[in-house]
Amino acid sequence: DQQVKQNSPSLSVQEGRISILNCDYTNSMFDYFLWYKKYPAEGPTFLISISSIKDKNEDGRFTVFLNKSAKHLSLHIVPSQPGDSAVYFCAASVRDSNTGKLIFGQGTTLQVKP
Amino acid sequence: KAGVTQTPRYLIKTRGQQVTLSCSPISGHRSVSWYQQTPGQGLQFLFEYFSETQRNKGNFPGRFSGRQFSNSRSEMNVSTLELGDSALYLCASSLGAGQWDTQYFGPGTRLTVL
Numbered sequence: 001d002q003q004v005k006q007n008s009p010s011l012s013v014q015e016g017r018i019s020i021l022n023c024d025y026t027n028s029m030f031d032y033f034l035w036y037k038k039y040p041a042e043g044p045t046f047l048i049s050i051s052s053i054k055d056k057n058e059d060g061r062f063t064v065f066l067n068k069s070a071k072h073l074s075l076h077i078v079p080s081q082p083g084d085s086a087v088y089f090c091a092a093s094v095r096d097s098n099t100g101k102l103i104f105g106q107g108t109t110l111q112v113k114p
Numbered sequence: 115k116a117g118v119t120q121t122p123r124y125l126i127k128t129r130g131q132q133v134t135l136s137c138s139p140i141s142g143h144r145s146v147s148w149y150q151q152t153p154g155q156g157l158q159f160l161f162e163y164f165s166e167t168q169r170n171k172g173n174f175p176g177r178f179s180g181r182q183f184s185n186s187r188s189e190m191n192v193s194t195l196e197l198g199d200s201a202l203y204l205c206a207s208s209l210g211a212g213q214w215d216t217q218y219f220g221p222g223t224r225l226t227v228l
Binding site for chain 2: 006032034041042043044045046049089091093095101102103104105106107
């Protein structure tokens with residue numbers, strides 16, 4: 001049972017344009033969501049997060065939107081740069097649980113073309 | 115400050131064998147989590163250790179086990195290897211348990227089962 005899904009395996013965007021990566025979840029108990037970026041031959045690195053009490057969080061070129069009623073979140077990258085080309089994973093957890101685990105989606109490969 | 119280190123980086127085993135992977139967290143970090151990355155499933159949570167105690171475990175068979183030592187270093191063991199265990203195994207460390215937005219990943223151990 002895939003509780004966190006990234007239905008687009010890949011996305012190609014022109015440099016300077018907006019990249020929108022999507023993520024859906026099924027478990028309504030999730031209250032904390034994160035995005036990670038992964039380059040080949042490296043471990044993932046944390047990018048941005050959002051708590052379920054918010055519907056938007058910004059950090060520079062990166063903005064995450066959360067739609068709790070639709071159980072959907074998205075990551076917007078504006079403007080996209082070639083260095084953003086990587087695999088992006090969304091992840092979800094139940095933050096205050098003593099037994100919380102981090103559940104990842106399958107990842108979306110973003111290619112930003114110069 | 116040194117990052118998360120994982121040894122070995124690459125490993126080739128045959129079916130039925132067992133394997134032990136090692137993870138040294140960032141100095142001062144007491145939580146270590148393990149993940150399996152495969153092309154179809156993305157990143158899947160294996161387990162999290164905090165202060166030598168397994169805090170949580172993902173949905174993996176009992177062939178997958180782990181432990182954490184008093185210096186926070188962690189090992190994971192897979193017994194009776196199957197072809198499907200071929201994957202990139204990532205560990206991540208953080209100061210405290212469940213601090214997903216401040217966990218740092220190692221580069222991973224690439225395990226190939228023949």
